[in-house]
Amino acid sequence: MNKNIAVIRGDGIGPEIVNEALKVLDKAARLYGHTFTYTDVDMGGCAIDKYGDPLPESELKKCLESDSVLLGAVGGDKWNNVPGDKRPEKGLLRLRAGMGVYSNNRPAKIWRQLASASPLKPSIVEKGIDFIIVRELIGGIYFGEHKTSGDTATDVMAYSESEIERIGRIGFETARKRNKRLCSVEKSNVLDTSRLWKKVMIRLSEQYPDVELSHMLVDNCAMQIVKNPAQFDVIVTENMFGDILSDEASMITGSIGMIPSSSLGDTTVGLYEPIHGSAPDIAGLNIANPIGTILSAAMMLKYSFDMSDESDAIEKAVYDVLEEGYRCADIMPSDADTCTMVGCSEMGQLILDKLGGPSI
Ligand code: IPM
Ligand code: MG
Secondary structure, eight states, X not given: OEXXXXXXXXXXXXXXXXXXXXXXXXXXXXXXXXXXXXXXXXXXHHHHHHHSSSSOXXXXXXXXXXXEEEEEEOOOXXXXXXXXXXXXXHXXXXXXXXXXXXXXXXXXEOOGGGGGGSSSOHHHHTTOOEEEXXXXXXXXXXXXXXXXXXXXXXXXXXXXXXXXXXXXXXXXXXXHTTTSXXXXXXOTTTOHHHHHHHHHHHHHHTTOTTSEEEEEEHHHXXXXXXXXXGGOSXXXXXXXXXXXXXXXXXXXXXXXXXXXXXXXXXXXXXXXXXXXXXXXXXXXXXXXXXXXXXXXHHHHHHHTTOOXXXXXXXXXXXXXXXXXXXXXXXXXXXXXXXXXXXXXXHHHHHHHHHOOOOOO
């Protein structure tokens, strides 16, 4: 198969981690007889420096014309003082909205080999951590009006029933393919948007009698994720709650550097990115963990290109490399002499070397 992938390296560690993912994609293409062509797209701080705009229309167009987008990370202190609507992150938000990718899927799964990297007690980790956060991605407070007037600032949070319903459906469908437990997370004791959210979820649940729906307030959910993460199968929530809870969920699995994500709308053209940021403090030092990006590329193969074997082979290669004790700095246990610390490019190369498949 031929696929055209738009590649956004972005800022900070973005270029380093994306380069490793591209090497892995190239090898998967070779092994399985595909051709991947890459179109470079400027977005984020680098685009501000080049064009004065974090995502010029011409760059967005390249993404919309691609079969899917692979993104490293954007942002950095250098652009902290540019106005809100010109910040690097604004490029990312425009990209998500422009692509219509309302459903962001963030797995929180602990790798057996990384159990000791979790900050949770072993007795909690042993019960298992394997759930998915389905985050609404192009609505809510991120996309409401932002205004500062005099000494007062306002950010508007709005949701319509149809926006809730389409992400709710993804939540139910995701749960249906797993252990059939969906937890809808909101703040319905305070917010109108949350009361609407809950009402729509209850209505939708009539169409999914095989899925057990529960409701949880977001503050309680933040607590339950560290107290008893094994209780969760799929969590569905609005944009900002999902942003916060997914950082928390990633941390209990050992490191945010390991977690990939997919963002999809009504077509197969998706946006794939690790959930971590651009980490400018370690940029260019070859110590970033490329696994979140490599696994994001694997998700792209599975969810956008229907290449499950290829995707599974990449995940297996990551598993094997971890099994052999190789670790980047973020997942290096302080007490383990059985592990070897490697840099970003070495980790990429190790995964590449392990990647097997039906040579053609
Ligand atoms: C994420 C990030 C982004 C978000 C930022 C960079 C705008 O934190 O993908 O979780 O808040 O969505
Ligand atoms: Mg975030």
